[in-house]
Amino acid sequence: MIEYSSLKQSGCKIHVQIATEIACKILSGELNPNEKLPSEMELCSTFGVSRTALRESSKLLSAKGLIAAKPKIGTIVLPRHHWHFLDPQLLEWIKGLNDNQRFLAQFLGLRKAIEPEACALAAKHATVEHRKELSVIFQQMVLAAEEINYDEWIKNDHLFHQTIFLATQNHFFLPFSNILSTIFKLFINHSSEGGRFCLDEHRVIYDAIMAGNSIQARLASQALLQDDNQKLSRLGVV
Incomplete structure (x- = not known):
């Protein structure tokens, strides 16, 4: 039997707290696809909340494709192909799981599929402003690597890839x-091999985009994301 926590009021709205707890049980596999949730009355009693709050949480979970109300059956967990994996809030819930590596490994698979093409498009379509911004970010990455400042590296590594997607203009x-x-x-x-900075791989991407060389930008991105650089690739679910 799945256990739920009694909630206490905090900065987060009650219906979001309820949705978060149920979502984490679904994403972690504690609740399985097609499994029926407890009744509305049971959940209200367990969480110590009103029917209004519970219904708001159900709306939120339904909007993410996690649950659905079935006539004469009740509320069930939907199969995984209904889940909105690219929804930012669902990704936040995944971040909160104790065991989220399989999701991160599958995210690596998505990155392998789309980032090389994004780099190629950025090399072709980046504006002068995009290139200026990428240059500033890359210099911050160089500095972070020289100072062995991993927090600064992560922040600017994220901005580097984010700017590339924006620079596609797609x-x-x-x-x-x-x-x-x-x-x-x-x-x-979770993914960087040995916590290393991969500066050389990023430099090749940066140089290719700055030069407008879409072929080299694509190849450089593929090299960065290859299995030798990614611990997550060894989980066998990429």
Whole structure:
């Protein structure tokens, strides 16, 4: 039987707290697809909240594709293909899981699929302002590597890749800059081999984009994301 915590009022709205707890049980596998949730009355009693608060939490979970109300059945967990994995709030919930490496490994698979093309598009379409911004960020990365300042490296590594997505000027690539903002720091902490900075690999990407060389930018991104640089690739779920 799945256990739930009785909630206490905090800075986070009650319905968001409820949604977060249920979402984490779904994402962690404690609640399985097609499994029925406890009744509304049971959940209200367990969480110590009103029906209004519970219904608001259900709306939030439904909007993320995690649950659905079925007539004469009740509320069930939806199969994984319904889950909105690129939703920033769902990514926040994934960050909060005790065991999130399999999700991060699959995120690496997504990065391998889209980032090389993003780098190629950035090399072709980046504006003067994009290139100026990328130059400033890269110099901060160089400084962070020289000073062995890992926090500064992560911050600017994130900005480097975020700026590349923005520089594509392709509307369908732009949302990935927001996805990176949600999960990138956690991803880097788990993925970088031996905590190293990968400055040389980033330099090749940077030089190619600044030179407008889309072919080299694509190849350089593929080299950065290759398995030898990524601990997460060894989990076998990429």
